[in-house]
Amino acid sequence: MARVRVEGFTLSLDGYGAGPGQDLAHPLGEGGTELHQWLLPTRTFQRALFGNEGGTTGVDDDFAARGFRNVGAWILGRNMFGPVRGPWPDESWKGWWGDSPPYHVPVFVLTHHARPDLAMAGGTTFHFVTGGIHEALARAREAAAGKDVRIGGGPATIRQYLREGLVDELHLAIAPVLLGRGEALFEGLDLRALGYACVASVASDKATHVVLRRQARPQGGD
Amino acid sequence: MARVRVEGFTLSLDGYGAGPGQDLAHPLGEGGTELHQWLLPTRTFQRALFGNEGGTTGVDDDFAARGFRNVGAWILGRNMFGPVRGPWPDESWKGWWGDSPPYHVPVFVLTHHARPDLAMAGGTTFHFVTGGIHEALARAREAAAGKDVRIGGGPATIRQYLREGLVDELHLAIAPVLLGRGEALFEGLDLRALGYACVASVASDKATHVVLRRQARPQGGD
Numbered sequence: 001m002a003r004v005r006v007e008g009f010t011l012s013l014d015g016y017g018a019g020p021g022q023d024l025a026h027p028l029g030e031g032g033t034e035l036h037q038w039l040l041p042t043r044t045f046q047r048a049l050f051g052n053e054g055g056t057t058g059v060d061d062d063f064a065a066r067g068f069r070n071v072g073a074w075i076l077g078r079n080m081f082g083p084v085r086g087p088w089p090d091e092s093w094k095g096w097w098g099d100s101p102p103y104h105v106p107v108f109v110l111t112h113h114a115r116p117d118l119a120m121a122g123g124t125t126f127h128f129v130t131g132g133i134h135e136a137l138a139r140a141r142e143a144a145a146g147k148d149v150r151i152g153g154g155p156a157t158i159r160q161y162l163r164e165g166l167v168d169e170l171h172l173a174i175a176p177v178l179l180g181r182g183e184a185l186f187e188g189l190d191l192r193a194l195g196y197a198c199v200a201s202v203a204s205d206k207a208t209h210v211v212l213r214r215q216a217r218p219q220g221g222d
Numbered sequence: 223m224a225r226v227r228v229e230g231f232t233l234s235l236d237g238y239g240a241g242p243g244q245d246l247a248h249p250l251g252e253g254g255t256e257l258h259q260w261l262l263p264t265r266t267f268q269r270a271l272f273g274n275e276g277g278t279t280g281v282d283d284d285f286a287a288r289g290f291r292n293v294g295a296w297i298l299g300r301n302m303f304g305p306v307r308g309p310w311p312d313e314s315w316k317g318w319w320g321d322s323p324p325y326h327v328p329v330f331v332l333t334h335h336a337r338p339d340l341a342m343a344g345g346t347t348f349h350f351v352t353g354g355i356h357e358a359l360a361r362a363r364e365a366a367a368g369k370d371v372r373i374g375g376g377p378a379t380i381r382q383y384l385r386e387g388l389v390d391e392l393h394l395a396i397a398p399v400l401l402g403r404g405e406a407l408f409e410g411l412d413l414r415a416l417g418y419a420c421v422a423s424v425a426s427d428k429a430t431h432v433v434l435r436r437q438a439r440p441q442g443g444d
Binding site: 013014015031172174176177178179180181184186187189190191192193194196197198201203205208210212 | 416
């Protein structure tokens, strides 16, 4: 059955998924670039984002690559799509990624403010969903046509889906960086009680990669 | 100069330093044994706690061993010393560790309730400090006579010393385990603003070991 996945979500040692102070110059927030040192030089990222040949291979690239495999649709929180807040002033903002975004499938953007679908080059269409996370997931599942749905972030979006037990698997990369503040992924969220367990842990010199999977039934204590 | 160190402090993936439900049968709280799988089989731990020969060597043991080097005194929160809460009913509780605790130096226990010094076999003396963290540190520094002071925990004690900028270096072991709830080490504590940075990161198959060090002056953003 098609799964709902979080992939390549990077956390600081102190548990923050994005730095504070996100704006146009800092789409990942302050410190966000440090956080993603495992990802930025990989062959997968260089090819997907910039069309570059080359890039690093190995553990980090393996995890970057798996994040794109068998993905039929994405869900993004509004802040992942851009820095614009409140009602859309116009339709000029088309995402962080230029004319040909790296998705190449339908992307469902959670927002409180309706906006027409936005078809981009390369097969990416942004759909703006005002009906909440369940509606976005239903539409993404349908659009994915049997492939998986990837939830891109940010932390608030991932937390909403986790809280409802709607995420089947998460790949997290823990970077050897302190951010000090930002959006805490785990705060107030009891993943153990929600049925998640760590099923894999592999380290590179730039991050520790862990895979959390929702088990058939919640675990007890020890 | 003598330093103040936290060593071998183990965190779950979701940032908890000890499981909930600590009691006599679960000195580390529920799930706490899972958390310490990197430490329990090491040669250092087996020798220090049980007097056993043998045990594992390698990255995990290297970090376990460094935690005991050049330590002239320890500071423990009351819950690290035992499960007794409130005024001491009598002097029968002598710690989790039997007649010969693994410290072999003076140990300063933070408590609100005075109690006479307690000399144990093997060189460990427990001193009960009612004057707070600064008094405990001053007394530990003096007792350490030029060696370092190790702060053993728990999380609340470490957080108090971190918040005051009194810890020079922390070794954390991040275990591939979800606890779901417990005492969150980092919550509400901006280690970056307090001047800490990650200076080393080394993984074994059971934990990712990181060393955080307080820099001469706080870092800015990126």
